[in-house]
Ligand SMILES: Cc1cc2nc3c(=O)[nH]c(=O)nc-3n(C[C@H](O)[C@H](O)[C@H](O)COP(=O)(O)OP(=O)(O)OC[C@H]3O[C@@H](n4cnc5c(N)ncnc54)[C@H](O)[C@@H]3O)c2cc1C
Ligand code: FES
């Protein structure tokens with residue numbers, strides 16, 4: 001049970017930063033609360049008494065998104081359901097809708113934020129691989145001598161391990177900035193035992209842009225989650241695909257080489273199999289999902305379930 | 307705790323209230339506004355019994371701090387229809403029989419309503435997706451999906467309003483779709499389960515549970531907890547005035563651990579306080595000193611010489627052994643052309659009813675100790691509690707509240723005794739609502755079992771003898787174990803006439819969570835072994851599995867394993883129906899025609915897909931979608 005002395009809902013960023021800077025030891029920031037409330041239960045943290053909870057979702061600056069020079073700045077209050085309802089986000093971040101549809105359920109997605117997922121830094125978070133594939137950076141804001149100061153950190157570096165990030169005391173994550181991948185095909189693979197409310201054993205985000213004839217890989221982005229303490233960007237696999245002809249054989253070869261990226265100690269053999277299938281299926285589905293291009297070779301959609 | 311002020315529009319009415327800052331929207335609705343149609347099935351976002359609309363979006367109110375909803379427009383199950391009426395979705399749930407125990411139903415109706423609001427033309431795949439956050443343990447979902455589709459079509463005008471009416475019933479109710487009498491109370495959220503009921507001056511109880519599976523209790527110090535403001539009483543086994551002990555067959559379980567704990571999560575002490583937070587804080591102040599004892603966690607180990615003894619009365623750790631003998635198994639095996647042997651194991655299973663255990667006890671004006679709870683066995687509970695409380699039977703009363711799913715898991719009196727003791731000690735009503743975690747840790751499970759199976763058969767397929775030896779894990783207390791073993795023994799060799807058999811079912815104590823009643827009561831474990839064995843025998847004999855079953859099935863005049871002569875039997879018809887329904891390809895299991903006829907038909911479950919709505923333009927339009935420059 002989560003018990004708090006006070007619950008603040010600041011309406012301005014400066015107010016939130018000041019509250020957070022002065023908050024008594026043990027206080028917590030809150031966005032969707034979908035991680036923090038289940039955390040304070042029997043079997044996890046148990047009963048937790050917290051001096052202050054500071055809810056940052058009602059700050060106007062943290063809401064909505066903006067676009068600039070091929071990058072999209074997602075305000076910290078952006079929730080997963082937005083990737084299924086906002087056309088601009090869907091087309092510019094084509095792996096996100098597929099991630100979102102596998103993420104929790106429709107109701108939790110109305111609350112769960114991208115930022116909360118990143119700061120929570122679960123090794124099996126679904127949100128990290130697609131953000132990493134989109135070259136995501138997290139924006140961290142603090143007060144310094146009364147002035148608002150910001151820094152940005154690439155998400156691959158931000159997450160250091162299970163529950164560990166480089167966020168500093170007094171900092172609030174205010175946005176996540178990602179590449180626009182307009183025109184790319186996107187996909188997301190996840191092992192789960194039912195269609196909703198499953199935490200991944202492993203997951204994979206893929207983004208692919210084929211040339212206008214649909215025969216060459218122009219750009220490829222691949223990231224894995226759930227196979228190690230931190231999210232993994234498959235740079236090597238990306239390099240081996242970029243500029244090459246699209247063939248089943250190449251995809252299979254690259255997929256097999258990705259198995260070595262599995263760092264988890266538990267169920268390692270299983271995870272290696274899953275990764276190979278995920279990279280292959282991820283690339284194939286992303287190719288098939290690319291708007292206006294479409295697949296140029298047969299046998300898509302017959303991927304086996306991992 | 308300083309309070310916070312909240313203003314909301316709840317079901318069209320303005321609400322201004324002070325509340326505690328830690329409350330979730332779920333608590334605020336249920337406790338502060340008495341809107342108990344919204345339920346707490348898990349408190350962790352997993353079940354959907356708490357779904358409500360906040361500013362038009364469906365959310366799980368157990369995951370939303372109430373302060374977050376300040377200024378918002380809230381719609382709960384109570385607000386969907388005007389009093390006395392039902393929405394088309396609610397009417398459709400009523401019509402199709404989509405509500406059984408009803409505990410998931412308010413949330414399910416909310417999710418269905420949300421699905422149709424978000425997309426009035428949603429197809430079945432999208433409906434399934436949008437209801438994915440809501441769990442039902444009773445219906446199997448089919449009737450729920452059917453209801454949503456009917457409601458969708460009525461709302462869209464594709465079906466007449468009369469499609470929501472009850473089907474006409476002809477001569478007989480059998481085979482007719484008859485509506486449940488209690489469904490309107492369930493689809494509207496008006497039915498009160500135990501956790502929904504409030505009494506004047508009521509205390510909240512919380513339970514301190516054992517942090518280890520087998521230990522001697524050296525001491526319990528409750529003084530600090532008792533001294534806290536707001537704590538009305540703390541109870542332990544010492545407060546039991548009568549003969550402590552309950553159980554369905556053997557009364558081996560104390561109301562609270564007495565002298566030692568026998569499983570992880572066993573109740574050790576309980577606090578009744580003015581509110582839940584005080585009760586939780588008081589638990590942390592109770593000091594218990596344990597001396598850990600060696601434990602037994604596998605039934606085989608419980609039978610070994612020198613194994614730790616869990617109950618003094620049962621030095622061999624055996625709860626019950628049920629033997630059945632029929633004919634001459636030795637002779638039967640000697641006549642067999644083929645003898646098969648194998649081992650079949652089944653695991654522990656949680657019932658996972660959507661309603662966690664909950665109850666209220668009070669001492670009424672005539673000194674009758676009254677317990678209201680979703681107990682599946684109130685008469686037996688009443689008799690046992692009278693002994694425990696040393697009261698005449700007419701001074702103990704049980705009221706069965708609406709059961710939000712039981713499946714056998716609410717047959718054991720695991721908390722009602724504590725409630726009664728606290729009510730007697732304080733003379734105030736006391737309520738205890740389990741959390742989901744507590745329900746899983748403390749309630750009985752399906753017996754894990756291991757069956758050593760030996761079957762003798764003729765080449766003709768006739769079974770000549772069976773040896774069936776089951777060892778079950780009863781866990782720390784006897785509960786329904788004896789009955790489960792009896793049932794497992796009676797049903798052991800299935801609906802087949804076996805002339806010679808030797809059946810033994812045995813259940814032992816371990817330090818695992820107690821095993822108890824669960825749908826089929828031992829039958830499932832036995833049938834898993836027998837039916838698997840039948841299929842393996844069919845394979846070994848190169849025979850059609852249906853054929854093998856027909857050769858051995860019980861008929862009119864057959865003698866059951868326990869020597870009852872049957873005057874009716876229907877297995878022949880059951881097998882015919884099953885064969886037709888499964889589009890069975892005749893032949894031995896290893897024979898396959900060129901095409902499997904049994905897969906992919908209209909009556910088979912399609913694989914799970916997701917993303918039915920991606921790519922559909924039900925999303926916000928925008929002039930310029932392209933951001934990349
Ligand atoms: C039933 C259920 C199913 C789930 N399914 C999935 C799933 O499929 N995939 C998945 O990845 N996750 C899943 N989750 C986990 C959770 O929903 C996500 O991790 C979610 O994105 C967390 O976001 P939030 O806004 O709710 O975070 P919160 O709970 O509000 O916060 C999470 C953490 O981030 C901190 N924080 C919040 N906002 C900020 C900020 N602006 N700056 C700095 N720190 C901040 C908080 O202090 C806390 O430590 C599930 C959770 C539940 C309950
Ligand atoms: S999802 Fe809220 S109580 Fe289960």
Ligand code: FES
Nearest residue numbers: 407408442443444
């Ligand atoms: S009717 Fe759905 S859980 Fe009982």
